[in-house]
Amino acid sequence: MLKLITALLSMVLFYSCILPSSDDADAVNAMNPDSMKHNIMILASDSFMGRKPFTEGETRTVAFLQEKFAALGLEPGNGNSYIQEVPMVSIATESDPFMKVQSSKGTTSLKFFDEYGFWTAKTDSVISIDNAGLVFAGYGVVAPEYNWNDYEGIDVKGKVVMVMVNDPGFWTGDTTLFKGKEMTYYGRWTYKFEEAARQGAKGCLVIHNTAAASYPWSVAQNNFNQSRLNLAETHGVPVCDAVGWITESSVNKLFSAAGFDSTLLVKANKPGFRAMDLNLKVSTKMKVKTEFKSSKNVIAKITGSKKPDEVIIYSAHWDHLGIGKAGADGDSIYNGALDNATGTAALIELARAFQSLKEKPSRTIVMLAVTAEEQGLLGSEYYANNPVYPAEKTVANINMDGVNPFGKTLDMSVVGQGQSEIEDMAKLELEKDGRYAAPDPKPEAGSYYRSDHFNFAKKGIPALYLKTGIDVVGKGKEYGKQIREEYNSKHYHQTSDEIDPATWTMEGAMQDLSVYFRVGLKLAGEETFPQWKPGSEFKAIREGKK
Numbered sequence: 376m377l378k379l380i381t382a383l384l385s386m387v388l389f390y391s392c393i394l395p396s397s398d399d400a401d402a403v404n405a406m407n408p409d410s411m412k413h414n415i416m417i418l419a420s421d422s423f424m425g426r427k428p429f430t431e432g433e434t435r436t437v438a439f440l441q442e443k444f445a446a447l448g449l450e451p452g453n454g455n456s457y458i459q460e461v462p463m464v465s466i467a468t469e470s471d472p473f474m475k476v477q478s479s480k481g482t483t484s485l486k487f488f489d490e491y492g493f494w495t496a497k498t499d500s501v502i503s504i505d506n507a508g509l510v511f512a513g514y515g516v517v518a519p520e521y522n523w524n525d526y527e528g529i530d531v532k533g534k535v536v537m538v539m540v541n542d543p544g545f546w547t548g549d550t551t552l553f554k555g556k557e558m559t560y561y562g563r564w565t566y567k568f569e570e571a572a573r574q575g576a577k578g579c580l581v582i583h584n585t586a587a588a589s590y591p592w593s594v595a596q597n598n599f600n601q602s603r604l605n606l607a608e609t610h611g612v613p614v615c616d617a618v619g620w621i622t623e624s625s626v627n628k629l630f631s632a633a634g635f636d637s638t639l640l641v642k643a644n645k646p647g648f649r650a651m652d653l654n655l656k657v658s659t660k661m662k663v664k665t666e667f668k669s670s671k672n673v674i675a676k677i678t679g680s681k682k683p684d685e686v687i688i689y690s691a692h693w694d695h696l697g698i699g700k701a702g703a704d705g706d707s708i709y710n711g712a713l714d715n716a717t718g719t720a721a722l723i724e725l726a727r728a729f730q731s732l733k734e735k736p737s738r739t740i741v742m743l744a745v746t747a748e749e750q751g752l753l754g755s756e757y758y759a760n761n762p763v764y765p766a767e768k769t770v771a772n773i774n775m776d777g778v779n780p781f782g783k784t785l786d787m788s789v790v791g792q793g794q795s796e797i798e799d800m801a802k803l804e805l806e807k808d809g810r811y812a813a814p815d816p817k818p819e820a821g822s823y824y825r826s827d828h829f830n831f832a833k834k835g836i837p838a839l840y841l842k843t844g845i846d847v848v849g850k851g852k853e854y855g856k857q858i859r860e861e862y863n864s865k866h867y868h869q870t871s872d873e874i875d876p877a878t879w880t881m882e883g884a885m886q887d888l889s890v891y892f893r894v895g896l897k898l899a900g901e902e903t904f905p906q907w908k909p910g911s912e913f914k915a916i917r918e919g920k921k
């Protein structure tokens with residue numbers, strides 16, 4: 376009899392574990408497609424002017440978010456304020472029209488904009504490169520876990536380094552080299568600049584290649600001749616005087632002036648390659664104008680019932696590109712409906728779900744709407760450098776940059792698959808709904824390093840980044856891919872990223888938000904912290920070994 380009772384009891388316990396409680400299910404149902412759609416319409420309306428930092432569009436967006444969070448009863452997330460000020464500096468550069476390169480044979484001139492482009496993160500009024508040595512440093516990578524060091528045995532202090540974009544795994548397709556075709560952080564140009572600065576280089580030029588960069592030279596050129604935003608405080612992190620891009624054909628010109636040829640680029644793929652001093656001298660300069668400004672992150676929280684100091688942070692960037700050059704239809708407002716009014720509105724629905732729980736989660740839930748993602752992930756970088764909640768107490772980050780406004784999908788894409796245990800939790804939640812987790816359809820683009828969660832990852836905080844699936848219910852993957860490609864080519868970062876009330880049904884959003892909610896709820900109720908997986912670039916940071 377006792378045995379039977381134990382068996383029955385354990386069955387009851389078993390079922391109560393796997394069946395979602397009605398409290399959780401009610402919370403999921405509290406998220407409202409109509410309010411989601413309504414909030415996207417407001418955020419992406421012309422009166423919000425494309426939500427560019429420092430404009431009236433920012434003022435309206437920040438006020439709107441603060442009002443929404445307060446109305447839902449969320450507490451201010453930064454002391455007694457919903458706001459974290461983000462001091463930034465706008466840096467405009469005016470480059471010399473040429474860069475002169477001196478070899479033993481004579482002088483070669485490269486044309487600014489067409490053949491190369493420099494910019495700076497420094498605030499000095501003039502940046503000049505005066506007969507600096509030129510080094511070809513392969514991929515410009517120092518990765519002890521892959522036993523790779525392009526800078527070994529060479530001193531690049533005061534010199535300009537030229538480095539290849541992406542990482543050795545990309546070109547060779549060799550899966551034993553880095554992550555094969557999937558881009559690691561070492562492949563991103565932002566990493567190349569950081570490493571060159573750590574090595575003491577004066578300048579760093581990334582060698583452009585369309586396939587390896589995943590975009591054409593014209594996209595690299597968008598960085599030249601325009602003002603750029605940076606954080607006003609750099610926290611002692613070294614930066615090069617000048618960074619930028621150079622075309623592959625210009626590099627070949629320089630190689631031949633130095634007595635080499637294009638096979639150098641191939642040699643850099645081999646383990647054991649060492650940076651080479653080209654014995655060339657580079658000279659150019661640029662004038663710099665600076666302006667200091669401040670923008671805002673919005674932070675709201677629901678204090679945990681048992682472990683209030685341990686937090687799960689949901690993030691989404693509220694900003695977009697503002698008002699700019701008119702598109703073909705004469706429209707000049709970059710509404711950013713999908714990118715990222717959807718993610719921002721999703722924060723509000725998730726807040727509603729957590730608030731509707733009768734039993735509050737043990738850990739604290741934080742909603743963080745960050746600024747200036749479009750200017751280089753600056754709001755999240757500022758937060759990561761000035762965390763309101765310490766990194767070691769931050770359990771996880773769940774970032775949303777684009778939430779599916781269309782119909783339901785069977786899948787969601789896991790960006791950066793293999794990074795952390797949170798993706799296994801997402802996989803499980805998807806499976807409970809009869810759905811599945813799919814790999815990132817474009818791993819070579821390095822998307823894991825291109826939105827706000829990356830700044831959390833860099834501090835060792837495990838971060839989840841999912842994207843809309845492509846396996847559209849009843850229509851299949853080909854159709855889903857087509858929708859995605861159409862968005863990328865016709866609407867991404869264009870004035871036509873607007874809401875279409877007829878096709879934006881929010882059915883897909885509700886389905887995906889349920890997954891985001893349940894993963895966060897699970898994390899908020901656990902005793903343990905999720906881990907990075909072996910092979911992740913961020914594991915050693917979390918474990919205090921890097």
Ligand SMILES: [Zn+2]
Pocket residue numbers: 692714715748776777
């Ligand atoms: Zn975005």
